[in-house]
Amino acid sequence: MKPVYSCEPDLSVEEFVSILQRSTLAERRPVDEPETLRSMLRNATLIVTARIHECEGKGELIGVARAISDHAYCTYLSDLAVDRTYQGQGIGRELIRRTHQEAGPKTTLILLSAPKAQSFYSHIGLHPHPSCWTVPGSKTGKGSLPNTAPRSQPSSSSKSNQSQELAGFFDEISNTYAEAIQRCVPRYGEMLGALVEYLPAEAQKPKRVLELGCGTGNLSQLLTGKFLEAEFTFVDISEQSVSACRQRLPIETKKQFLVEDFRQLHFEDESFELITSSISLHHLTSPEKRELFRRCFDWLTPGGILTYCDQFSAEAEDIYQRNMQLWKSYTESAGASEEEWQMWMQHQQDHDFHDTLPEQMAWMNDAGFQQVDCPWRYLLWTVLQGRKP
Numbered sequence: 001m002k003p004v005y006s007c008e009p010d011l012s013v014e015e016f017v018s019i020l021q022r023s024t025l026a027e028r029r030p031v032d033e034p035e036t037l038r039s040m041l042r043n044a045t046l047i048v049t050a051r052i053h054e055c056e057g058k059g060e061l062i063g064v065a066r067a068i069s070d071h072a073y074c075t076y077l078s079d080l081a082v083d084r085t086y087q088g089q090g091i092g093r094e095l096i097r098r099t100h101q102e103a104g105p106k107t108t109l110i111l112l113s114a115p116k117a118q119s120f121y122s123h124i125g126l127h128p129h130p131s132c133w134t135v136p137g138s139k140t141g142k143g144s145l146p147n148t149a150p151r152s153q154p155s156s157s158s159k160s161n162q163s164q165e166l167a168g169f170f171d172e173i174s175n176t177y178a179e180a181i182q183r184c185v186p187r188y189g190e191m192l193g194a195l196v197e198y199l200p201a202e203a204q205k206p207k208r209v210l211e212l213g214c215g216t217g218n219l220s221q222l223l224t225g226k227f228l229e230a231e232f233t234f235v236d237i238s239e240q241s242v243s244a245c246r247q248r249l250p251i252e253t254k255k256q257f258l259v260e261d262f263r264q265l266h267f268e269d270e271s272f273e274l275i276t277s278s279i280s281l282h283h284l285t286s287p288e289k290r291e292l293f294r295r296c297f298d299w300l301t302p303g304g305i306l307t308y309c310d311q312f313s314a315e316a317e318d319i320y321q322r323n324m325q326l327w328k329s330y331t332e333s334a335g336a337s338e339e340e341w342q343m344w345m346q347h348q349q350d351h352d353f354h355d356t357l358p359e360q361m362a363w364m365n366d367a368g369f370q371q372v373d374c375p376w377r378y379l380l381w382t383v384l385q386g387r388k389p
């Protein structure tokens with residue numbers, strides 16, 4: 001039997017609760033707060049329902065979409081619920097389509113997926129967004145966005161919590177990181193090769209090299225194999241990763257390891273001829289990157305080089321989004337599971353800050369670097385290089 005779809009601004013609280021329960025969405029909705037539910041229904045812009053009519057009357061409610069829209073720019077689809085026994089028949093998809101149609105197809109429809117439904121939304125053609133941010137509702141009614149310490153500039157205590165979380169994340173995956181990164185970063189080996197390949201002729205024999213965020217040693221291995229005479233300083237906040245890196249490098253390499261946050265490093269001026277990094281600096285906010293570039297400038301000798309490869313955003317949002325899609329397709333074809341992709345997306349949401357190429361070039365220029373250039377780029381991954389005069 002075909003469902004009948006309608007707009008029902010007067011849907012009752014009882015029916016709403018019932019469909020939330022039959023769809024499992026009740027786990028994440030305030031079904032025991034009738035006043036909240038009443039307000040959710042009364043103040044929604046659109047309530048689209050799906051019903052089965054077996055006999056006379058209203059019919060059985062088997063699906064609902066509740067949305068808030070300005071009818072011009074954006075439509076937030078807050079609740080999409082389909083009775084479990086009717087799932088897999090295209091009802092959720094049709095509720096989304098009709099909600100978008102009613103709200104205004106020109107609006108951007110936005111929804112937050114339940115953890116178990118993520119594959120459903122990508123399956124029906126919705127685009128994942130890597131930088132969705134939320135401020136959780138507060139029970140006290142005071143609002144929970146801190147007055148100070150926004151996400152873009154963490155306070156020192158939230159910074160240290162974030163650092164610990166980040167270190168924990170990389171500690172945990174240190175055993176599997178080497179293979180994971182091949183699956184999850186397109187043309188990774190080529191990018192590391194380009195970083196080294198494009199070092200200018202005068203930087204081919206650095207005496208002292210600093211690597212920021214060495215991780216388990218992918219770039220470190222390449223560098224120690226190339227600069228046999230150099231003394232290396234490897235820094236990473238993840239102890240387990242540093243330990244894996246240490247085991248991987250030749251005994252005869254002159255090296256020291258620092259398990260430290262690279263935002264808090266201190267070196268004498270002119271301590272290194274080469275400072276480098278691979279997919280690590282995107283863990284810094286924009287102001288932190290700027291500050292680090294200034295410090296790197298001081299730590300380098302005249303003629304010294306700062307070069308790093310990393311994930312960058314794009315000037316044009318549609319290009320950035322396309323890059324994200326292509327990245328996902330790459331990981332799928334390289335054998336990464338949906339779960340693994342979601343794990344990286346969660347990590348990205350929690351810890352990553354992508355800035356554009358022009359921004360990062362400008363910050364290097366501001367720090368004093370010259371001939372700042374981008375010798376290699378593919379999707380988000382970019383190699384950048386600057387020279388201290």
Ligand SMILES: C[S@@+](CC[C@H](N)C(=O)[O-])C[C@H]1O[C@@H](n2cnc3c(N)ncnc32)[C@H](O)[C@@H]1O
Nearest residue numbers: 170213214215218236237238261262278280283
């Ligand atoms: C994606 S991994 C890259 C590791 C390695 N460079 C590579 O190419 O495989 C990022 C590394 O940066 C380290 N990292 C991130 N933020 C850091 C910080 N503030 N201080 C020190 N290390 C940091 C992480 O612990 C992690 O090992």
